Amino acid sequence: MEALIVVERLGRHGELLERQRHRLPAEGSLRIGRGWECEVxxxxxHVALHHASLRLGPDGSLALVDEGSLNGLIDAGTGRREARLEVQGERELRLGACRLRLIDGRLAQPAERPLDAGAVPSRLRWSEAFGWLLAALGSSLLIDWLGEVGEVRSSALLTGALVGGIIMLAWSFGWALITRLFAGEMRFLRHLRVVAIGSLLATTLMLVVQYGSYALALEPVTRFAYVGYWLLFAAVCWRHLKVMGRGHPRSKALAMLALAAAAIGLQSLSLWQPRDGAPQQARYVRSVVLPAVRLRPLQDVDGFLDRAAALEPELVDARSEDEESAESAAD
Incomplete structure (x- = not known):
């Protein structure tokens, strides 16, 4: 009994580059290598002239056998070199620098699946991606409007939204070009959706930090908000990498976490490094917030005056030190 063998050549990220179909007779073999006489x-x-042979046994078993090559057969699952690999259903492996997937065509394939009743036509995918873009721009307009303390200038708000939209489109196009280089497809709309959702989440996080820190009187929320922003940026980049290809998910996640950790560490050093003899102070509230938003009770007048009086000795000591320093410098 002959067998139908499907040989797929995969890209670096697991995407399909080429597919070949071959008929393998009973107790026959299929030669794989760099030589012109090889069927594959x-x-x-890095591949030998006759690197390996795919053999069909009398019992119908299928196996790939190394034919004495220098670099051998590398199992994609374990990363180990093997002299013989059994192909049960399908098997991924590496020959030299080539990544292959061998599929036994005798296996039953799944039946046709019905289309979803609410399947969106491809032309509506543009509206979905640009819908997320408009939502991100709307949230950006909202936070800019909340930051206005004087007369609202519509031209300034619209200019900021326009610049933000251009930046998101350019960012998406850059990732699309990289995806075209490595995966063979642009996937611009998917990248646009990722950056638009990321921008929307960043705006939401900004509002939560601003109003939450004021409502609960928690100054550290504002001081350490950059940690959340960098983690969100790393998550957006990770999603872009997933759009490029689904291969190596753990390596991509670890790389983005390392990037976020490095950025957080550098910004922490920059914030805590004293300037002019004093550590930098983060702005507590960046825009006008309604008093009704505050959840933590306000301090009464007597408590405020007591705290101010308690600060007086420290201020006197600091003034004395400044005067002594000035006199020393004058001498």
Whole structure:
């Protein structure tokens, strides 16, 4: 009994680059290598002329056997070199620098699946992506409007939203070009959706930090908000990498976490490094907030005066030190 063998060549991120179909007779073999006589030709200098043979046994078993090559057969699952790999259903492996997937065509394939009743036509995908973009721009307009303390200038608000939209489109196009280079497709709309949702989440986080820190009188929320922003930025980049390809998910996640940790560490050093003899102070409230938003009770007048009086000795000592320093410098 002959077997239908499907040989797929995969890209670096697991995307399909090429597919070949071959008929393998009973107790026959399929040669794989760089030689012209091989049924599966691989143009790779790290592949031997006759690197391996795919053999069909009398019992119907399918196995890939190394034919004495220098670099051998590397199992994609374990990363170990093997002299023989059994193909049960399908098997991924590496020959030289080529990544292959071998599929036994005798396996039953799944039946056709019905289309979802609410499936969105492809032309509506543009509206979905740009809908997220408009939502992100709307949230940006909202936070800019909340930051206005004087007369609202519509031209300034619209200019800021326009600049933000151009930046998001350019960012998406840059990722689309990288995806085209590595995956063979632009996937611009998917990248646009990722950056738009990321911008919307960043605006939401900004509002939560601003109003939450004021409502609960928690100054550290504002001081350490940059940690959340960098983690969100790393998550957005991770989603962009997933749009490019689904391969190596753990490595991508670890790389983005390392990037966020490095950025958080550098900004922490910058914030805590004293300037002119005093540590930098973060702005507590960046815009006007309604008093009704505050959840923590306000301090009464007597408590405020007591705290001010308690600060007087420290101020006197600081003034004395400044006067002594000035006199020393004059001498």
């Amino acid at each position: 030709h691989l143009d790779d200098p």
